[in-house]
Amino acid sequence: MEKNYNPSGVESKWYSYWIENRFFESQPDDRPSYTIVIPPPNVTGVLHMGHCLNNTIQDILIRRARQKGYNACWVPGTDHASIATEAKVVGMLRERGIDKNTLSREEFLTYAWEWKEKYGGIILQQLKKLGCALDWDRTNFTMDNDYYNAVIDVFIDLYKKGHIYRGVKMIHWDPKAQTALSDEEVIYKEVKSNLYYVRYKLDTDKEEYITIATTRPETILGDTAICVHPSDERYHHLKGMYAFVPLINRRIPIIYDEYIDMTFGTGALKVTPAHDINDYNLGLKHRLPIVDVLNSDGTMSKAAELFIGEDRFVVRKKIAKQLEAEGFLVKIEELMNSNGFSERTDAVIEPRLSMQWWCKMPHLAKPALDAVMKDDIQFYPAKFKNTYRHWMENIKDWCISRQLWWGHRIPAWYNEHGEFVVAKTEQEAQQLFTEKYPNHSFTLKQDEDVLDTWFSSWLWPIEVFKGFTNPDNAAIQYYYPTATLVTAPEIIFFWVARMIMAGYEYKKAKPFDAVYFTGIVRDKQGRKMSKSLGNSPDLLELIDKYGADAVRFGILISSPAGNDLLYDDKLCDQGRNFNNKLWNALRLIKGFSVTKDGYENEFATRWFTARLIEQRLQIDELMKQYQISEALKAVYKLIWDDFCSWYLEMIKPDFENPIGSATYQATLNFFRELMITLHPFMPFITEELFQEIREEKSTFTSICNTLLKDEIHFDQEVLIQGDLLIKLTTSIREVRAKNQMKPKDEIGLYYNTANDTSIEAIKKTLTRLNYLNCLIHSEKPEGTIPLTIKGDTYYIQVHREIDIEAEIKRLHDELNYTRGFLTSVNNKLSNERFVANANPDVVKKERQKASDAEKKIAALMEELNRLKAKK
């Protein structure tokens, strides 16, 4: 074996081996299932740190489930991501000099599919580098033929049930992508804007004005009223009056409504029903006309009368100048306010009135809310239940149509008069049309729009098993409900909530038992990783540099449950070092020469046997609670500290001496068990080392399909002895360090407890003791340093002048500490109410603590006096 572990080559070798031997494939059988559906990454995506965290966690859950005897199935796939992909394709076409507007729908879709075939699989390939144990035969895409039909069928079904309708409402418009967005796709950001104070001339004989304040002066051209608060005395005299919109002189009424905030600006609001949701509502209430001054691309429309065809932001500046020139602009103030941006294109959102398709939510939300509140579906961390409840209780109708081509085309058919039917095919539509509108003409045209991406992804846990296409098939029966969904909290509404709704609506059952929400990956300064900051490392480069195991380790070890994690390359260093530690531990073991009568350490093997079981139970508990980074820490310590630092040092024979075959076999076996325990976290190196010590080379064995033992009983007593041994060893090393002794300097230990069998296990290697003597009570050795552990005293002989003053001080400090401790314990015990009220076990423990402390104090006193006498 090389001196250092080198992951390159090893990782791809084992991934191929796993695939060739179909270890990740799953078919229904008599084992219980453990299923995860991957949150399908966008076809446009490349792997980033968020994916790394997310998929590593899923991989751990899947691999562990398989080790625990479940039939584990992890389903991969991608999401067509309508708006994001369409934007990419449009961009690609532009680079090639093709304008989307010159293409037919079919031509555009041909390009889009080409693009998807070329780039759509990249992200899945990258997951293989991470080691993900996905069942590739089950790969799904949200626009696969069956999946597409399932989405359309669900639309039709909900329409028939009366949950889907068409209507004109104020929606969020993305002028860049030129499509409607759902509420969830709008991100509000604080921006610095100007607040323009503009005066409107009143329709009187005198030179009278009313001044309003607005951040969007370009919409002045769409004003149809000015609104003030009914109890605002400043404006009482204007009742029933009119004003003129500056520049275009439209005569508009002054209206009164309690919606107005009198303290903002001048207390007078310009009302533009076409371009603001609140203004729209005011308009409805006061029956105001609507003047839509913007085109769909964000330029001024004909209705604006001025600046026609110019961009809204250009016009904002121009109109301010013109207002100023004509004496309408009173002043400009700076203001922080929040603007909506498109999640996908980052364009500033326009509230816009338009005809869209909607899905009513209340009846879908009800069972989905109950399931989470009653913990039928468990959220980890549970705090997200609150967020979820709040949204579900205030849920609004879902805008599901998008003015795009890439996606599931809405199955609605219209005649020339805008009358429509919903049907899967044109044929069906014609039939329906005849029935519905017997005397109308019908040259039918299908709706040009597609459905929101999430209207397909909410069916993911069902349709990846063909739960719509073939509802009674064996796979859906066996795998659904899935076990755990691992996802980011950002998409709790977009996706998680809606999958739960779809699950109850169409399967009458939850889609998953639990949802684990990961944190956000941030850089070490706590900033969110983003392209624009350039603080996101290239994952593939990281894997090349450190190996996937080390990267997995790095991202997990910093990842507390439910909190954001601060990633730093240093953590991958730690992971790489851990790899190397494992590698070298095996190098040591394999380097032993083994004979029947070589060195045996029966205590050490007993101790580690117990330790292994104890820690595995601990890891089980942590994993049950999804405390994944804590579980990894526990494995890490078990291997590094318990196995390498203590166990291996205990069983290491003297230089060039052989090890006994019993101890050797036990050690190999421990190592194998440790690899299995670690495997879900670091799959590649554990497979490599597992194969390295494998005995039967003939069968297609892998650590992937090796079961974890489920022992639950272990020897508590030997663990206590081990702790004592560790304490003693540490104390001896401390003496060495304090006395600045070289490794070669002679040192000896006297002990006096006959009942202590573990003492024999203090091998010279642990502390480099030159001799170990049991002594009889009466003859305490001279010139030694006393160590008091749990009331027993040990003596260390260092063969050099002892600094008695320093030793006295050390004993004194320890004595003081122990006395303080005893006092606090005694305070409790002398309190009658404590003894009366506290749990009897607690009282018993406190009594034990007191007597231990007393014993220790006595021993310390004795040694202190002896030292003082010598002085």
Place this chain on the structure above:
RNA sequence: GGGAGCAUAGCUCAGCUGGUUUAGAGCAUCUGCCUUACAAGCAGAGGGUCACAGGUUCGACUCCUGUUGCUCCCACCA
């Protein structure tokens, strides 16, 4: 504006339903070691008024209230 969460060592965090010591870990720091698996290593050390102020209790890092500071989600302000 509504809601949720966090505050423990220089940094990142454990410490679950009050009593395992007078609070732990990893990283970082310092000291000593090229000791025959690993310097990507070994051994040892230092470092905390558990944000602040009250309260409940025999007993509070842990429960309650308030204050301060930070984070997130939702609603959305012309």
